Amino acid sequence: MAERAVNRKTGARPAAENADASAGIGISVAKGLISGLLAAAAVLFIVSVLAVFYDFSETLINYIIIGVSVVCLFLSGLVSASCAGRNGLILGGLTGAVYTIIIFILRCIVFQNAELSPELIANIAVGGALGALGGIIGINKRSGKRRRRR
16 A cells, blocks of 8 residues: 655645545534534424423523533534544534534524624634534544554
């Protein structure tokens, strides 16, 4: 099996290999986003059905939405890092930040108010941090499986 040339000083790989890695990163982030958004949609659909039959206070619904968001941000980072197999912190953080931006765009479309505020920046930062935490766990979970197989 031929080994690809790598620059010993910089560790740079040939351009074709870097392009393959970029495509893999994009696919991993997309898988993480899709899994997180689908999980959030499914759980929130179940909560909305339950809200029809039971009287939930508005405060309780807000807490449920926050909890679902936290879990799904973590999940999206975990899935993206597990799929890529490397760069868990970066991929998870990127996935969490993009997830938060997508939710913001959807909120702007539904409620027709695009308000850029410090709260939005904080939400993106927290989303990135939760995704990064999921990415770290996803990488360690994956590498733990490799260690046990040997």
